[in-house]
Amino acid sequence: MIYLEHNPPARRQFYTTRNTKPTGTIVVHTAENRPDTDLPDGGAEAVARFIRDRSDAGSYHTISDADSTVQLGQFGWTMFHVRGHNSYTIGIAAAVRAAEWTDLDDSYIGQVIDRLAGAARSAAEWLRVAHGITVPASTAKRGPGGHYGPGFASHAALDPDRRTDPGPGFPWHRFFDAYRNDSSPSSKALEAQVRQLQRHLGVTVDGIAGPITIGAATTTVTSQAGRLETIHGISKATR
Ligand SMILES: [Zn+2]
Numbered sequence: 001m002i003y004l005e006h007n008p009p010a011r012r013q014f015y016t017t018r019n020t021k022p023t024g025t026i027v028v029h030t031a032e033n034r035p036d037t038d039l040p041d042g043g044a045e046a047v048a049r050f051i052r053d054r055s056d057a058g059s060y061h062t063i064s065d066a067d068s069t070v071q072l073g074q075f076g077w078t079m080f081h082v083r084g085h086n087s088y089t090i091g092i093a094a095a096v097r098a099a100e101w102t103d104l105d106d107s108y109i110g111q112v113i114d115r116l117a118g119a120a121r122s123a124a125e126w127l128r129v130a131h132g133i134t135v136p137a138s139t140a141k142r143g144p145g146g147h148y149g150p151g152f153a154s155h156a157a158l159d160p161d162r163r164t165d166p167g168p169g170f171p172w173h174r175f176f177d178a179y180r181n182d183s184s185p186s187s188k189a190l191e192a193q194v195r196q197l198q199r200h201l202g203v204t205v206d207g208i209a210g211p212i213t214i215g216a217a218t219t220t221v222t223s224q225a226g227r228l229e230t231i232h233g234i235s236k237a238t239r
Contacts, residue, residue, distance in 0.1 A: 003073075011224040013079070022089070027088045075126040
């Protein structure tokens with residue numbers, strides 16, 4: 001569901017077209033709302049309502065918190081998230097404050113980064129399918145025309161006089177790792193579960209689900225359909 005399609009904003013917060021072809025730049029923001037660290041996390045939903053109701057311009061393609069991502073606008077739309085660079089970029093935001101990365105609980109940060117990286121992967125998948133662009137897990141470089149290329153940029157880098165988000169404490173390494181999907185908290189937790197199951201089965205304990213582990217998982221965790229699907233996903237990705 002596209003949130004602002006179903007919840008028309010009080011004033012214009014997007015154009016359904018783009019004046020410039022996307023270059024593969026994904027701009028990372030913090031929404032500067034008070035984080036909702038008591039799960040379920042209502043932060044992203046609260047930011048979505050704020051954007052729907054606000055009387056000035058300010059929006060993103062996605063807003064992520066610890067347990068969900070709200071898609072505010074389609075990736076093909078122009079959102080109003082970074083002055084001078086809106087028409088060719090994608091904007092993704094975390095529902096926290098730029099200054100608070102060092103204050104927040106580590107596991108909470110892990111969950112937020114995981115969701116934000118998931119939004120980044122969705123954006124990158126759209127760029128790949130719609131524009132044939134691959135977005136690397138690295139910082140976007142500024143091109144000769146002033147437009148940035150494929151990769152990630154902070155809002156602060158693109159509008160240094162007015163913005164500091166996502167903040168000097170933003171865990172870029174962790175974000176890039178999660179974007180590559182090789183060490184995100186959820187995949188680490190899943191790998192631990194696979195290892196536990198492998199020990200139980202007496203097969204090689206490598207954290208990679210093969211046919212025996214998946215077969216056992218099918219009989220032991222049939223109620224956890226989503227989890228099983230993820231185990232299959234890991235299997236497909238690694239075997
Ligand atoms: Zn921003």
